[in-house]
Amino acid sequence: MALLKPFSKLPGLNTAIILLVENEEKLQLRLGDALLKETSVVVNVRLAKSLPLPVNERRPRIDLVVFIINLTSEPSFQSAEASLKYLDPGYFLGKVCFMVTKARNASVPTRRLDAVRMLAASLHCPLLFAEDQTPEGVFGAADRLLTILKGAAGLVPFTTPLYLSHLTRCTLPPDVDQPSFD
């Protein structure tokens, strides 16, 4: 059970490596393709269904781990939750993010969305929402991941992954059903 470590290898020059973990393996490839459209830095995409990864000495250092969760499916959430323990704690200093799909679906139980939020908030990670059904949605999601990835890989001057994650981390929303101002 090898822990994935964030600082065990040296970074590549102007290179950012992202690991997309998705139990359903539906979105990750499309997202990967969209991520590769970036030209200002070399983006390297690695895919996995869940953690742990098989032992591979030649695996380069991974800058950002993204857990993709389909909110309409409980196994998808459980798998991501179970995978978390194979990450070195160092990753939680700004190198992990959660991406949720189908959050606007009627069949999503509110509890599950809350659970994902709790998870992301307790780990101080950003939680992104993605519209995975349309190419534009995937492209937009890739765009936002790149913003985080560049920060996580240390490619943005004057900032660190930890600083960035302090700005972007998930917070628990209030119950906004009927805001009353009294």
Add this chain to the structure above:
Amino acid sequence: MEKSTKCFLQQLVRRTPTRMLKATLEKWDRLTPHQRQSVDFTLPKWVITQTLVTICEENGLTMKHITELEMMHVIENPNQGTWYSFQLLDPEDDAHSVELMLFKEQFKTHLRELMRNVSIKIKKHTDEAVWIRIAWGSGFSRPNHLKPTYVVHYLQSPYVFVRNLTSKLKPLLMQSLTLSTRHQAIKDANLSGPKLMAIRDLLMKQYQQSFPTNDASPLAKENQPGPIVNEQAEARASRRRMASEAFGKGAVPQLQSAVYKLETKYRDPSNRTMTERDEPFRCVVKYSSSNILESFRHCASAGIASTPVTPLLSSILLKGRNYFVITDNAPAAASQTRQADL
């Protein structure tokens, strides 16, 4: 025209969708082109029916002709109702020499010996299948053409597919079939479904099969060093391999359901009342999908179902069945319990 014939024609037209009616009538070739053109297919069904009845009366068509029409329609559209499959056992030495004429004659003779008042119509379809339409009567009544039984048999193969057969008449048909195909026995093949072709393909193994190998399949090599690397490509490839071993490669027969009848002991350490019962726990597990084999294959290759695939599921393809009875003492399936992961 007789009233029963008229009734039969009306029922037939009513059941046939309008869009198919035109093509079927053309193929039937009992109406003149002029008569065919005079039918306005945009009108409500009952108007069409009336027009057709009038035309058929004009042409003096009889029950024989109408059954022809029905058979044609069924052969063209076999995916209606439920087809049950049967397997012929213990062929005689001369079983392989039974050809169409002989079979026709033998079958009619045998069935008529067992039952008076049956109307049998046999037709050979282009794909070597022999289609048999049987309208049953009883000792005193005339054949009822409204509820005919259809039998499809491929000569020299041990399989027979039957639709719309009552259990009372089953022994009669089975006996005539065994005798006329020169076999000694026949048994239920435990495979049924609405798609005749799927059932046939499954039983006669007319699909792309894949055999277990130990070499790394070419799938593992797809993981070239590129910008997108799948970290778990090997595990994925082996899941896919095992899935296609269990459920076939490429297009698989479109089976729509699989039924498991469980008569096993209830095993659950947390529930003693149920576990300590002597009687087996009876329940039926039914999987259904528009293409069940495809679904199973997807589940296994996507990792939703565990691999290697349990023999319970893989035996659908292996044994050509979709109905299983699972008991504790049956040697084949004794070690298996329910699959809860699907």
Add this chain to the structure above:
Amino acid sequence: MAASSDSSESDQLRPSDQSVSCRSGNRSMRVAENERRKKAEEPFVLALKYFSDVQTGTPVTGNDEFEKNLVLVERVAYSNGLSPEAISIMLEFAMSLRMGSSPCVRVLKCLLPSSVVPQEAVVRGVVWLNVGKMPITTQVLFLKWVLTVFDMIDAKDQLRAVYGFIFSFITEENLCPFVCHLLYLLTRKESVRAFRVRKLMDLQSKLGRQPFLLHLLSLYKVFSPELVALSVPSRVKSGFKNHNSPWKVALAAVQRRNGAQIASAISLALPVGDRTSSRKRKHGHLQIPVLTSVTNKQPHTEQNSRKKLIPLVQIQSFDQLLKTMHQIELPAQMGSLLGSGLALQYLDCVQEESALLRLNFWLGCALQEEFLFGSDDDAAHIPEETLQFLDKLLSAQHFLQEGFSSSDAFLYKFLNVWDGSLMRPQILGLLSNIPVIPALHLGKLLFEPLTQLFFTSSLFFKCGLMECLNSMLVKWLTWHSVYALEDDLDISLGSHTSVNMTLSGFKDSVMELVHFVGRLASVGLQLEGCHTLLLSFVLDFYGTVCDTFLKFGLPLVVMPPAGVFYPAFFAADPISLDRLAHIMHRYRVNLTSAKNQEKATEAFHISRQTFQEFNHYLVFMVNCLWNSRMFKPGMDVRLSEELLQKSNVPQYWTRFDLIHHPALMSYAFDFHQKCWPGRKEMDLNSIKHLKPWSWYLQYLFNQGFDGLKDFFQSNINQQLTVDDGQGDSQQR
């Protein structure tokens, strides 16, 4: 012809009479049409006659005459639709069960109206329901038919009159969902009674929390919150799905075929919404319903004189609206108000709470269903009509100059699941219409989701959000300046919103917002490498902030944070520098005038710290640009002498003066060339001499740098005092 009467005799004619003439005109047209049809379709008339005259108990089976006539009616129905008279006859025939219940279903299925459905026929049908011989499935079918053609029923007043009668069917379990839907469409404030609420609650405890009951109850709650003590869950699954799609399709086909004639006849009266509901009802709840209360009856016979209600749809002009203000009848589908300018005007003028409540209720449900809890295939793509819907909503909000509370509530939720790009222009547009929120709630409702979105999104999103927050601030300030004129301590925000806020509360909210944007802007500029585009949007925002006192009368001045000021000052493009100078100038003007007023009235107080911050920035700017003394002690930018020596920058203290500032250097070059065209060697320092310096300033101001011009004119009036950096001495 209505138009001509309008122009010539509008003074004498009362508005209702006008619509009479208009309607009778329509009627005569229709009569002529009917005449023409009659000649062509004599057998059809005979068929109708058969159905109206046929005796009770006539057998159906083997009745060729019946069959022939019915086929005839069906054929006409499916091709052209049935006229109102034909609908009445056939419905009466079917519902009276004169020939048993079997033809009833067949007749109901073909009841496709060509124009409208007469209300009397529907009421009679409802009455027949009670006779009791009718199979329950047929009763359901009838109700489904009524729901399907509901918008085509020519008036609803009689149907409303039998509200209680219809309500009594609610106890029939099979009819309940459909009755609830019908009631939902008919309910008005006066229909909500305590005993009905009790009945519904009883039913709810018996049948469980059924969506159709919840929907009706929540509508009741909207009208009379005091009667319904029930917490309606926010996620009621789409309640009514009682439309019958074969009917819809057939109806649409008929309407398409008749399109040319009918549409033109109706659309004359309709300002918007010429779309027939021909599309599949996939996104049906989002289509803004057409304003339809097409009353085609003769008004004198039915509408008695004691209370003349005029459907909103018949109002043609603003004048007419003003005259009939108290007689307006609201349409059944409140959503249709969104599409009509006059309707919005009515909504704005009339202080009737229930109209707005109903509209809000409808809007809340529609938005919620569509965007928060869509089904799988719905979410696949955002269809054109969804965008149109949002655009229409936006333009309605702009028209009313305020948001709808339901769309605000929707936004607070939506922001938490937004991906930042789905319908971005529309969502940001709605966001900018959000009314003032108490400072306490701002963080949770807006700032937290927006912070997460802002820092994880692209530059363009950042710019878009800046713009949106700017326009939100402008709207807040505008509301303040409009509603706080009379009494500047207590302001009520928006004419319809019930949020009352004290001035200090309002100030707190604005301050929170400005500080929030300041934080976003500083860090955003840092992350994006002080991108010029983002900087420009940030300066837009501060362009609003610096004028809060003079332009909007709000005694509040907030200075930009250092993270905004310095990037703007050191920017390499002259525009940003110029705009910063302009903003600083406006701050000065605002602060000066606030100070004077403060002394005069003592009603408010601008904090000392604000002045200090302003002076700090001002001294820095003047020192850098004018005095060429960049690194004075006490400034924010501090570098040690040795380090500066080591850098080998010649005359480092001059590097950001008006000549050497990177943004202005090219102007200095240009000026130099023009001033001394013969010189081979460039010596920018020679501009500093007294004469060329004033020429250079003139040159710069002529290039359109009005901001710099204002800045220097207000701050450096006496050259001598400026020299020791005390040009702002009057500011404490």
